[in-house]
Amino acid sequence: MKTFAKLGLAAAAIALPSLGLAQDEAVAAAVPTDSVFILNTLLFLIGGFLVFFMACGFAMLEAGLVRSKNVAMQLTKNVMLFGLASIFYYLIGYNLMYPLGSWAVDGVLSGVWGPGVLEAVGVTAETADDYGYASTGSDFFFQLMFCAATASIVSGTLAERIKLWPFMIFTIILTSIIYPITASWTWGGGFVGEAGFSDFAGSTIVHSVGGWAALTGAIILGPRLGRYVDGKVMAFPGSNLSLATLGTFILWLGWFGFNGGSQLAMGSVGDVADVSRIFSNTNTAAAGGAVAAAILTQLMYKKVDLTMVLNGALAGLVSITAEPLTPTLGAATIIGAIGGILVVFTVPLLDKLKIDDVVGAIPVHLVCGIWGTIAVVFTNDGASLGSQIYGIVVIGGATVIASAVVWFLLKAIVGIRVSEEDEIAGLDMAELGMEAYPEFSKG
Secondary structure, three states, rough: HHHHHHHHHHHHHHHHHHHHHHHHHHHHHHHOHHHHHHHHHHHHHHHHHHHHHHHHHHHHHHHHHHOOHHHHHHHHHHHHHHHHHHHHHHHHHHHHOOOOOHHHHHHHOOOOOOOOOOOOOOOOOHHHHOOOOOOOOHHHHHHHHHHHHHHHHHHHHHHEEEHHHHHHHHHHHHHHHHHHHHHOOOOOOOHHHHHOOOOOOOHHHHHHHHHHHHHHHHHHOOOOOEEEEEEEEEEOOOOOOOHHHHHHHHHHHHHHHHHHHHHOOOOOOOHHHHHHHHHHHHHHHHHHHHHHHHHHHHHHHHHOOOHHHHHHHHHHHHHOOOOOOOOOOOHHHHHHHHHHHHHHHHHHHHOOOOOOOOHHHHHHHHHHHHHHHHHHHHHOOOOOOOHHHHHHHHHHHHHHHHHHHEEEEEHHHOOEEEHHHHHHHOHHHHOOOOOOOOOOOOO
16 A cells, blocks of 8 residues: 555656646636736836826925925926826827827828827727727826926926916927927827837937927026126025925936836736836936936035936936836946936036026936937947937927927017016015915015
8 A cells, every 4th residue: 555655646746747737827828818908007007107206206306496485386387287288188289199100290180189088988808909008098197197297397497487377388388289299200100210219218209308498498588687697607595405305206216107117018028027127227327327426526516516416316317218228237327327427517508608497407308318319329229320319309409499489479478587576576476475485484
């Protein structure tokens, strides 16, 4: 009996691997065919709400870097621009950006200009194929977050001297027309993408567009009163560097959704591995930018400048956004570090040109957006320098022209700058009739 028992155990041991294999095959067969649809949709939603949290980051960063008499105004602008972007991207922008697979202008002429439409209620595994590789709702939500982020970039540059409602009107046009059309030229299957231009998550398509719009507005609006006096740059310290630091960390966190979600797929082992790689490269690029900015300001000014370090981290994030997948960790760190260095040199250059950028958005989002787009060619063999420069010039040129037209029209029709008295008093009281820090007010 003992012999038979031993033989039985041996036979069972031999059979276990095959039984396990059969079980694995049964489990694999039981996996729903719509699992890829579910996982992709989940990536869009998770990435989307992380990018949404970046709105909080922009608000905190700007609130910390403006003077206390303008904090409530910046917070109001950030909430309102997100609301307006949400509405007008739905009404106009989404279908302009993704015109049923055709280029935006063709789409407009074909009647695609109109509000976005989500999938019907009650999608099933059988009907999911009608909506592509992810739900329409998750795609709309994810893309909307990028659109709103573009407008947030403009807000900080023009702080402390722009009227509220003209800025809101510009936001409507930027988020419903300018950004969707220029983005459609690459992400919507347009001619810039067909020319070989590569921008994984939007160093140019999102960040440089916001930066170009901000630069154009800053030049037309002019600097803050007393900023440049007799050839000297007068320092206007921010109200709360703790808030600015918090905002930077929130933006850093949100960027994992910004770049990781742009993989646009999570339905395979390869996709999940790529998302993980993107997260790691995104993080180390930010680290490289922050450390490089700290070292450089220590060398140049004998002291580390916190605001430069914060913008250095953001510069690294913008720099890696155009291609966060293909670099090694070392390459991503270097790409981010160069972005941090560029910020430190660009901030004083703008001051020499008397271009007043309150939060440093132009160096971070425009200059490093350009750098990041060019840096794609160093790690992605499929990109060419000519195509990258072509995309930068075409998208940038269109944004500058369109933004200038809108800013000049607003200036001529309603005016875009507050009066000198209101600017001196602060936009919180002049435009809103309230203060963010009433306990610190005089009298």
